Amino acid sequence: MITQKIDRRSFLKAGAGGLLLGFYLPESGRLKAQTNAASKLNAFVHVGSDDTVTLFIHMAEMGQGTVTSLSMLLAEELECDWNKIRTEFPGVDRAYGPLQGVFGSRSIRTSWEPLRKAGASAREMLIEAAAENWGVGRDQCRAENGVVINTATNARLSYGRLAEAAAKLPVPSNITLKDPKQFRLIGTSPKRLDTPGKVDGRTLFGIDVRLPGMQYAVIARCPVFGGKVASFDAAKAKAVEGVKQVVEISNGIAVLADNTWSAMEGRRALQIKWDEGANANASSASIRKLFVDLAEKPGATARKEGDVEPALAGAAKRIEAVYEAPYLAHAPMEPLNCVAHVRPDGCEVWASTQIQTAARGVAAKVTGLAPEKVQVHTMYLGGGFGRRGGSDYIGEAVEVAKAVGGPVKLTWSREDDLQHDMYRPASYSRFAAGLDSDGWPVAWFTRIACPSFGGLQNGVDRTGVEGVADILYGITNILVEYHAADAGIPVSYWRSVGYSQNTFFTESFVDELAVAGGKDPLELRRRLLAKSPRMLGALELAAAKAGWGQPLPHGRFRGIAVTNNIGSFNAQVAEISVSQGKLRVHRVVCAVDCGQVVNPRGVEQQIQSGIVFGLTAALKGAITIDRGRVQQQNFHQYDVLRIDEMPHVEVHLVPSQNAPGGIGESSTPGIAPAVANALFAATGKRVRRLPIRPEDLV
Amino acid sequence: MAAIEFTLNGKIQKVDVPSHMPLLWVLRDTIGLTGTKFGCGMALCGACTVHVDGQPMRSCVTPVASVAAKHVTTIEGLSSDHSHPVQRAWMEEDVPQCGYCQSGQIMTAAALLAKAPNPTDADIDEAMHGIICRCGTYQSIRRAIHLAAEYRAASVKGGAV
Numbered sequence: 001m002i003t004q005k006i007d008r009r010s011f012l013k014a015g016a017g018g019l020l021l022g023f024y025l026p027e028s029g030r031l032k033a034q035t036n037a038a039s040k041l042n043a044f045v046h047v048g049s050d051d052t053v054t055l056f057i058h059m060a061e062m063g064q065g066t067v068t069s070l071s072m073l074l075a076e077e078l079e080c081d082w083n084k085i086r087t088e089f090p091g092v093d094r095a096y097g098p099l100q101g102v103f104g105s106r107s108i109r110t111s112w113e114p115l116r117k118a119g120a121s122a123r124e125m126l127i128e129a130a131a132e133n134w135g136v137g138r139d140q141c142r143a144e145n146g147v148v149i150n151t152a153t154n155a156r157l158s159y160g161r162l163a164e165a166a167a168k169l170p171v172p173s174n175i176t177l178k179d180p181k182q183f184r185l186i187g188t189s190p191k192r193l194d195t196p197g198k199v200d201g202r203t204l205f206g207i208d209v210r211l212p213g214m215q216y217a218v219i220a221r222c223p224v225f226g227g228k229v230a231s232f233d234a235a236k237a238k239a240v241e242g243v244k245q246v247v248e249i250s251n252g253i254a255v256l257a258d259n260t261w262s263a264m265e266g267r268r269a270l271q272i273k274w275d276e277g278a279n280a281n282a283s284s285a286s287i288r289k290l291f292v293d294l295a296e297k298p299g300a301t302a303r304k305e306g307d308v309e310p311a312l313a314g315a316a317k318r319i320e321a322v323y324e325a326p327y328l329a330h331a332p333m334e335p336l337n338c339v340a341h342v343r344p345d346g347c348e349v350w351a352s353t354q355i356q357t358a359a360r361g362v363a364a365k366v367t368g369l370a371p372e373k374v375q376v377h378t379m380y381l382g383g384g385f386g387r388r389g390g391s392d393y394i395g396e397a398v399e400v401a402k403a404v405g406g407p408v409k410l411t412w413s414r415e416d417d418l419q420h421d422m423y424r425p426a427s428y429s430r431f432a433a434g435l436d437s438d439g440w441p442v443a444w445f446t447r448i449a450c451p452s453f454g455g456l457q458n459g460v461d462r463t464g465v466e467g468v469a470d471i472l473y474g475i476t477n478i479l480v481e482y483h484a485a486d487a488g489i490p491v492s493y494w495r496s497v498g499y500s501q502n503t504f505f506t507e508s509f510v511d512e513l514a515v516a517g518g519k520d521p522l523e524l525r526r527r528l529l530a531k532s533p534r535m536l537g538a539l540e541l542a543a544a545k546a547g548w549g550q551p552l553p554h555g556r557f558r559g560i561a562v563t564n565n566i567g568s569f570n571a572q573v574a575e576i577s578v579s580q581g582k583l584r585v586h587r588v589v590c591a592v593d594c595g596q597v598v599n600p601r602g603v604e605q606q607i608q609s610g611i612v613f614g615l616t617a618a619l620k621g622a623i624t625i626d627r628g629r630v631q632q633q634n635f636h637q638y639d640v641l642r643i644d645e646m647p648h649v650e651v652h653l654v655p656s657q658n659a660p661g662g663i664g665e666s667s668t669p670g671i672a673p674a675v676a677n678a679l680f681a682a683t684g685k686r687v688r689r690l691p692i693r694p695e696d697l698v
Numbered sequence: 699m700a701a702i703e704f705t706l707n708g709k710i711q712k713v714d715v716p717s718h719m720p721l722l723w724v725l726r727d728t729i730g731l732t733g734t735k736f737g738c739g740m741a742l743c744g745a746c747t748v749h750v751d752g753q754p755m756r757s758c759v760t761p762v763a764s765v766a767a768k769h770v771t772t773i774e775g776l777s778s779d780h781s782h783p784v785q786r787a788w789m790e791e792d793v794p795q796c797g798y799c800q801s802g803q804i805m806t807a808a809a810l811l812a813k814a815p816n817p818t819d820a821d822i823d824e825a826m827h828g829i830i831c832r833c834g835t836y837q838s839i840r841r842a843i844h845l846a847a848e849y850r851a852a853s854v855k856g857g858a859v
Contacts, residue, residue: 334798
């Protein structure tokens with residue numbers, strides 16, 4: 001029974017024939033029974049008597065390399081043997097902060113100090129234990145590669161032999177962290193700890209969890225947002241081989257079976273009448289009209305500097321434009337899923353979730369249990385991109401599990417995923433700018449209509465205006481206004497959030513200003529960023545590495561764009577061609593200043609990843625609405641970038657001693673405007689709505 | 699229900715399931731080999747790719763009855779110790795990010811190399827085009843396939859394969 005704490009030995013003894021596979025265990029390669037007693041030195045570091053060091057990764061691994069980079073922060077100060085590290089995802093604990101999870105590209109930023117301190121604190125306790133053991137002063141001891149060395153005698157005690165005594169010592173208070181010059185691990189690129197299990201199929205994602213007696217569930221939800229079940233007939237569904245039961249939950253009808261496929265077949269056989277509710281007639285056109293109408297009226301002020309109206313009126317030249325972006329789905333490769341087991345006195349969930357605290361909260365709410373009675377097992381995430389910051393699928397699984405008793409695995413199909421996402425909101429924005437007689441911008445105005453999900457402060461949702469309201473360009477008169485446009489479509493965080501559309505708008509419009517003022521796009525940005533040295537540094541590096549201004553092969557064109565988000569500064573130059581109605585992105589040069597770099601290869605991977613994500617959106621991404629429902633059902637209607645479309649991405653780091661910035665969302669916003677600006681250079685046509693369409697290429 | 703027998707990763711496997719049940723769900727839910735992934739259910743993303751008699755197949759649309767008496771290889775059966783050239787190259791290049799699509803990428807790359815030991819970039823595009831990676835590991839995948847080809851050539855030359 002999973003109600004009991006399963007010790008690792010009996011766990012492993014169950015072996016391959018056992019259903020329950022190591023959610024406590026790290027990825028393969030390091031898969032090894034911990035047969036020894038482990039001593040807890042703090043919430044992040046346990047040391048076993050066999051010298052195994054277990055590092056607790058309190059974030060989630062969704063591909064961004066957190067398991068490796070956070071381990072590096074701990075190990076840098078712990079001075080342990082990197083080859084003897086195991087990692088685990090702990091449960092929800094206040095020791096890991098009030099909101100445990102990964103969002104806002106904050107893993108490194110929020111862990112940079114605390115995890116190095118946790119590593120150093122554990123190391124000091126081990127040294128103290130050794131000093132006591134030898135009866136010498138601690139200044140006569142030093143730690144190195146998993147052992148404490150007596151510098152006078154060369155005697156050595158391994159961490160494993162010291163751990164039990166060390167765990168009983170008081171936690172040291174005054175920790176001095178290494179000077180960056182002494183770093184051995186930070187700034188290097190060791191192999192990712194999670195790779196071996198991801199090349200042999202052993203890594204367990206949420207969808208791979210199997211419990212004894214588990215039933216497999218899928219849910220039929222109303223295709224129209226906000227709709228409900230009016231009535232249903234389950235007779236045919238129950239007749240499907242393998243289907244065990246059908247239950248109604250608040251969000252639809254759940255079909256449970258002895259395998260996922262039978263549950264899906266059962267769902268197909270359900271007969272449901274829906275009450276489609278207020279959104280039954282919503283369409284992309286009706287939503288756009290809502291945005292357009294709102295954008296006619298003054299909105300809430302998101303940023304105001306100087307006095308825009310007279311500056312626009314008095315400008316030598318005035319430029320106006322409207323920019324638009326569609327709804328987008330996240331479409332992580334692992335469809336949403338959750339395993340839940342609800343008992344009268346407690347609840348366990350196994351989930352690939354980005355925010356463990358929220359997962360626990362939703363399970364507590366659905367069951368009526370206290371949060372402390374809910375245990376969250378964090379599994380590897382097959383992609384997140386913001387989607388797994390939501391806990392809707394966890395609530396559903398818990399509700400089904402509560403209804404039927406016994407463990408349940410809820411799986412979403414790809415169709416469920418695309419049709420019931422919490423989407424990147426669509427947006428409609430009006431821009432105006434004034435240039436002086438020398439062609440330099442003197443006034444900037446933006447009015448945004450965009451659905452809100454991040455909460456309003458003085459009428460403004462930061463998620464709707466970031467990327468416009470926080471531009472670093474030195475323009476004397478700036479006014480940015482915002483309208484929260486509630487369109488009835490669920491919306492939420494999507495990799496790089498508001499920057500994902502607003503940086504496209506802003507950086508394309510800046511390009512328009514350069515053209516209107518007769519300036520080179522790099523030259524204009526350089527001038528307007530004179531007082532933002534870090535942004536300027538990234539811009540200069542990208543331009544230099546891309547050979548901006550140098551001749552290109554025939555038919556190739558460049559575009560440039562910058563982003564300042566998540567505490568980092570990103571500049572990109574895209575090199576494209578248009579041939580026979582087809583746009584090809586050949587090369588992207590990306591320079592980033594993300595402060596001190598923990599793992600350069602990890603940064604490179606995230607930059608490439610973010611560019612692919614943004615390029616997919618720029619070239620292909622659109623969720624459209626008709627009759628209140630999403631029209632896209634699967635990847636044939638929501639295509640993504642493929643290997644043959646992958647540009648060559650070069651990553652250049654700006655050397656920096658600043659505290660680390662975020663990286664996972666740094667490169668996503670800039671690629672769309674870099675490509676669109678290159679397209680303008682190629683065709684003279686300005687793309688003002690995404691995705692780029694065939695008619696934009698002629 | 700029908701009793702179906704096939705060879706799975708070198709061993710005889712018998713299952714008693716509906717004959718039209720997709721191989722993907724037989725592997726994952728009935729047998730418990732979860733390395734083969736569900737991504738789309740319509741042969742659109744390639745996450746579920748396995749080898750059937752050496753050929754890459756989308757297990758999500760392959761009825762289990764169609765593999766009766768055939769040899770099925772999943773990611774778990776590619777090697778027992780990461781020694782397959784593609785796995786070695788994947789580890790050397792640290793290809794995976796989230797890793798969810800990588801079983802399909804690796805199985806497809808392994809089938810490509812069996813057919814084209816020294817693939818060109820165009821060969822790689824053609825073979826790998828259908829396997830979606832949302833993390834965008836494509837650049838690493840391309841590099842790793844070229845490296846795997848080198849590993850494979852070296853081991854053939856050394857007589858190991």
